[in-house]
Structures are given as C-alpha cells and as structure tokens.
Amino acid sequence: MCGIAAARGADEVYLLLESLQHRGQESAGIAWVEGDEIKFVGGLGLVKEAIKEVTDKGPAIGHVRYSTSGGYSRIQPVHNKHYALAFNGNIVNFYELWNTDWDAEALLMAIINEITKGKDVVSSVKEVLRRVRGSYSLLMLTSKGQVIVARDPKGFRPLAFEGAYVASETAALEDLGKGWKEVEANELLLIEEGEIVRKERISEYDGKRAYCAFEYVYFERPESYFNGINVHESRKRMGMILAKEKPADADVVIPVPDSGRSAAIGFSRASGIPLDEALVKNRYVGRSFIMPPGMREKIAIKKYGVVKEVVEGKRVVVVDDSIIRGTTMKRIVKLLRDKGAKEVHVRSASPKVRAPCYMGIDFPDPKELIASMKTEEELAELWGADSVGYLSVEGLVKAIGTEELCLACFTGKYPIRITEEDKVRHLRAHRS
Numbered sequence: 001m002c003g004i005a006a007a008r009g010a011d012e013v014y015l016l017l018e019s020l021q022h023r024g025q026e027s028a029g030i031a032w033v034e035g036d037e038i039k040f041v042g043g044l045g046l047v048k049e050a051i052k053e054v055t056d057k058g059p060a061i062g063h064v065r066y067s068t069s070g071g072y073s074r075i076q077p078v079h080n081k082h083y084a085l086a087f088n089g090n091i092v093n094f095y096e097l098w099n100t101d102w103d104a105e106a107l108l109m110a111i112i113n114e115i116t117k118g119k120d121v122v123s124s125v126k127e128v129l130r131r132v133r134g135s136y137s138l139l140m141l142t143s144k145g146q147v148i149v150a151r152d153p154k155g156f157r158p159l160a161f162e163g164a165y166v167a168s169e170t171a172a173l174e175d176l177g178k179g180w181k182e183v184e185a186n187e188l189l190l191i192e193e194g195e196i197v198r199k200e201r202i203s204e205y206d207g208k209r210a211y212c213a214f215e216y217v218y219f220e221r222p223e224s225y226f227n228g229i230n231v232h233e234s235r236k237r238m239g240m241i242l243a244k245e246k247p248a249d250a251d252v253v254i255p256v257p258d259s260g261r262s263a264a265i266g267f268s269r270a271s272g273i274p275l276d277e278a279l280v281k282n283r284y285v286g287r288s289f290i291m292p293p294g295m296r297e298k299i300a301i302k303k304y305g306v307v308k309e310v311v312e313g314k315r316v317v318v319v320d321d322s323i324i325r326g327t328t329m330k331r332i333v334k335l336l337r338d339k340g341a342k343e344v345h346v347r348s349a350s351p352k353v354r355a356p357c358y359m360g361i362d363f364p365d366p367k368e369l370i371a372s373m374k375t376e377e378e379l380a381e382l383w384g385a386d387s388v389g390y391l392s393v394e395g396l397v398k399a400i401g402t403e404e405l406c407l408a409c410f411t412g413k414y415p416i417r418i419t420e421e422d423k424v425r426h427l428r429a430h431r432s
C-alpha cells in the first residue's frame, strides 16, 4: 500500500513515516534538499531499521514501502541529484512510460524526460500523469526545494495536508500536532518555501471517484478519515451489517486483532452477543498481510495466543476485517478449538476477495485468494469451523456510506481499463 510524507524537515518526515509504518514494512527512505542537491537515506525493513540518522534538513519527502511492482528490495523515494519521487499506488501501463520493471522509476524517468524537453516541472508532471492508467498519490521533490503533491483523478489512494506537511493518512498529521485537509482527487499542489503556491486539476476527467474500499476495510488506522469518513466508524458499521446478514447463535464475539477489532464491536452491538478479547496478538510481529510470501506463514505460527477462559466450552463468533489467503483464519480456528471452544463461527467483515488488484494492493494472483476457489461450506470444512460467513458487497457499500468506491477485488469489475498485456506485465513486475 505504501505511506508517503512531506515536511519542512527530514526529521519531521521521519516522524510521519513512523506514524505510517502500518502501510509498508519492506523498506523506507527519506530524500531532502541540501545545498542545491537531493540527499537520500534509506534501507530495507522498518523505518527505525532503514534510517539510522536524520537531521532537520529540508524540505523533505519520505516513503514506507509495500511493493506492488519492481520486487521487494527497491527503496523509495526514487531519486537522482535533482529530483525525488515518492508514490503510493500502482501504474498498470508503466511499461509504456519507460523501459523498467518498476512503476515508481518509470514515473520519475518519464517526468525527467519531459523536463529535459524544456517544460517546467509542474507541466512535466501533469503531462506524464495524463498518460497514466492506475492509481497514485504522489510527492515529487526538486533540488530547488519545490514539492509537488498529486492525487489521481479517481482518488483511489488517500492523501492529506496542512501547509507544507503532507501524509497518506490524517492520523499521521494529527500525531505531529497538525490539522489536515484531504487532497482532492485530480488535484495537484505546488509547495514552495512552506506555502502552497499553486493548485490545479490534473486531467479533464472529473467523473465518478473510485476510493479504494480496502482502505476502509484494512489499510488505514482506525483514527484516520478517508474522503471525510472515519475508518473505525465505517468498520463498526461493517460489523453491524454483517451481524444482520450472517447471524450466528453464539455466547461470545471474539475480535481478530488488530484490524478486526472495530468490526467485532459492531457485530457484538448489533447481535447483542457480548464481546470479549481471547486472541492476543504478539505486539512485535507487525502486519502479516503486507509481508512478502514465505514470511507470512512463519509469522502466522507465532502471531496469536488464546485466553482459554474466554473460549473454553463456549460457542464463539470470531470476526476479522478480511480473509485473503486464509493463513490467519486457518491458524485461529485451530487455536480456538485447541483451547476448547465448543463451536467456532467465522465471520469476515468484508466480502469475498476474489479478484486481483491492479491499483496498489498485493492480491496479484487469483490462485492465492482462498475465496476465489472455495465456497463457505468448503472453507468451514478446511478450517474445522462450524460456519463461515462474509459481508455482502451491498452491505460493504452501505457501511462505508458512499457509492464512489472501487470494489474490484470483490466484484472483478475494474474502474479503469486493464488490458491483457497490463495483467501479464503486472505479475512479472511484481515478482521481479
């Protein structure tokens, strides 16, 4: 998914990146202006592992990465001496922009190519963004100290700002003691010397937006607002509607921490079944969904412990925000059974994830999506659960409270054109 941030100093970007860590754990980097050059620090791993030392020099932009293109070991901001770019999203036609296997590099190189033809930076950015199919919330820094902020015309990914401070999520700006306003879809801002000096539309398109529904379901921090809607409240509504659509006769509702908590509260409220915490997530493991393959399975084993007293002899409803590959839920049902749960009813507060995402989330291959292959009954059998139930797509839309959503991973209907070549290239670039 990735988190991006801009601030007047690299030290403040560091703080913003720590607040956005949940959006990307593979690598982190910061680029800033020193003299008349761009400087960079970054590495693999979490922010604290990747960036050992940072001063207050700026202006600066930064990035925490969860890759969808270009493999796992790349680091953003991608940069040269005079330009740096940090972006969240995925460009499906990156190969039409530049000869590379990484969409972030394709964007930067195509923009620099326009600049070398004699255009100014803002026009060059706009020119390239108009050719792009995909999603982006991006920041570009120049060695002259300008910061360009842009959010794609459909608004897939979040982005908020106050003055020269920009972050993927509103909660990160609040952590820094800032207020915020969301960057609008199709909006470009130019920041110079800490002030917004230009505000423009990027493309002619000003139609229906396609805000990523999965930002509400899983990605964002509960305190954040996405398109004016609070994430925690939307998840609670998902849980409430789920309780009506897929009720269960049970004694206790158990949340799957962390991101299943809000929906479990909603499920408990709407069903009248008491909520209790039985699953204890190891606070040092991080988010397993955004880890590279291989690590997810290892992590699943040590991710949760169970409070026996809460589940022994009980009929349990276990509520998670989403089930993607099923690694987490398989493990949880086993743990609950081992601790003596009498019945286990699995509920997902989002619909079945069946189709790959080409707009910035790593569900590349339908064969990895467990719901694309199995019915609820087959899943119950596979996991040893008594029942399995998912929220409907209509229920999700109602819970979020807007129709201007991308729902493609649930429905297979994409809000942008995706060609067969895009699909092949995406898969290849992702695994490179």
Ligand SMILES: O=P(O)(O)OC[C@H]1O[C@H](OP(=O)(O)OP(=O)(O)O)[C@H](O)[C@@H]1O
Residues within 6 Å of the ligand: 218, 256, 257, 258, 259, 260, 286, 287, 288, 289, 290, 320, 321, 322, 323, 324, 325, 326, 327, 328, 329
């Ligand atoms: O079906 P799977 O492929 O196992 O993926 C789904 C799980 O992964 C996510 O949790 P994660 O641990 O990433 O983060 P969280 O602590 O924010 O819930 C999500 O909330 C589900 O629990």
Ligand SMILES: NC(=O)CC[C@H](N)C(=O)O
Residues within 6 Å of the ligand: 001, 002, 065, 066, 067, 068, 069, 070, 074, 076, 087, 088, 089, 090, 091, 103, 104, 360, 361
């Ligand atoms: N999840 C994202 O936003 C990824 C950004 C970009 N596609 C990359 O892989 O570097």
Ligand code: SF4
Residues within 6 Å of the ligand: 156, 211, 212, 213, 214, 215, 356, 357, 358, 359, 360, 361, 406, 407, 408, 409, 410
């Ligand atoms: S396909 Fe799913 S994850 Fe991707 S942008 Fe659309 S709603 Fe978000």
Ligand SMILES: [Mg+2]
Residues within 6 Å of the ligand: 256, 257, 258, 259, 260, 320, 321
């Ligand atoms: Mg989870």
